[in-house]
Amino acid sequence: MKVLTAARVSALILAPVLALAALSGCSSAGSADGASTGAGSTLAASTAAADGPWSFTDDTGTTITLDHQPTKVASYSDYAIGLMSYGIDPVAIFGRVEVATDDRFASYDLSNTAVVGNSYGEIDLEALAAAAPDVIVTGIYPTDREGTLDTTAAYYGFADTEQQAQLEKIAPVIAIEVGGKGMDVIASINRLSEALGVSDETVAAAKTTFDAAAADLTAAAAETKLEVTQMYADADGIYVVKPADEPETELYRSLGVNFTDLNPTGYYYWDIYSWENAAQMMSGDVLLVNVEGYQAAELTGQPTFAAHPALVASQAHTWNGAALDYASQAAHMTELTQILRSSKAL
Template structure:
């Protein structure tokens, strides 16, 4: 889910950092989707064009990857162990990593935009992986601004001195984001058999979610809430909800052609969005008890019925999404229409 904290942290001033390692690769503009030389041996020259059209070229396939948490999970699912991870929440307690051993991975950031550059440099990555969100539903990418997970362009420039950066476009169809992560994972050495096995589990979970959505016919509200109000995800603008919507899940979508990504409600007008049978509340924001403490929200039907579930944004890879879709199917089957 697109982080609300990204904008709020944009004005942070990055503290001076010790000089870091020199850039180990070069970048140039090229067409997105250009094939890499990943099929060659690990010691052969390596080239990869990311979703921004930037090409990274190295004298070998990168084996020491630093990554934003959301994408590190996808890499881990394909057997690629990152040397460093930074995230928007405490990585050590992030339940999404529960199935993976990251005891040897350097945790270099536990809050959006706060990255220990000295610790990251010490991990000696030869590639840094993060994301980039479009600025509109047409898919426009603003490559002059900081990529997702970075505080600002100054910090991004410091990171670029440690290792080249590749970005995954987190917009449009969920299946396209999965394809992008698969393409990068293949370029980094993930086997076709590993990806195919994960896809089979994904397909099975997708079919089950479709069945659950049809059986229950419930409306799901995916949201973030804080002291300022309620932010409802627009399902077509978030790749994960777009994926689930394509499989038949109904989402609250009161203004599909309005502002991009979020429908925003103050607590005074929150009643306007109380149409869902199930609430999925972002892990970083208000949960059931916090919502119940809001006088204008305490009567929300889903809240009253106890059909509120903490929801964490999953990585858009086959394994993560198979697990998440299974969880959502269970939520739907355990809920009732209101």
């Protein structure tokens, strides 16, 4: 059985890849959601003035200072979506899958955006440099449940520290911490967006839609009382996300969704089962199956898993991790609400 790092396996769920997934932060005026934040809440407030110096302290404690507010942003896809939901169109995007076929971008116009990477860690440095970004946005995942950040390792989405050093020669890198509470991740995206010029009114409007979707998800979870298993599978076996460790599942659980959580204090981020032991985790009424791994057909082909009640009842759903911003999460919560209401207890 292979052992995956927390950052890489997070991509499999969140969006990610998985996301979901103790990123913290708030705007200098207080986050629009009013949620408490973690480490980011102690950082210096960012300053933004379109006609003067600009600074922003990211979730690693690094302060980026420029002589003007950034107008040209390059970003890893998960965070680009959050910025685009507020009207900030990146000049360049790199992602873990082909951006052109990533359905999370379906409602956005990418005609003026350079796609400089379609596979994790593979970034066309020349194309990125040609886009001339003022800043590059990516993430950093904690290495454990306590939220420890290893800033000596490459940030999320980068192949290695050598590549990161090359990127930093093109533009300063802003890191968003992705771990712990989902609302903290959203607050951090909001803090960066506001530093880039997004108005409080724009954020508040997005929150209104988010709140309505969250309330409906809570109602659906209470009505159905179903257990949801969020997972990734491949030739080695099954990886079941620990709901407290992935920001998106942490958020949904806080809204009442009942996630499979057989070993909450065990190995960080995943419960891992070989195919020989797959039957141990057959407790969910609904399976949310990560889009990048085995799907229902492949799962049915595994003798030790084919009898899973959710598979038999056609209650296994392909699941692509949403970005952790108000708009993306409102849409994702609506999708999960529909899944719950169309499913039955097994």
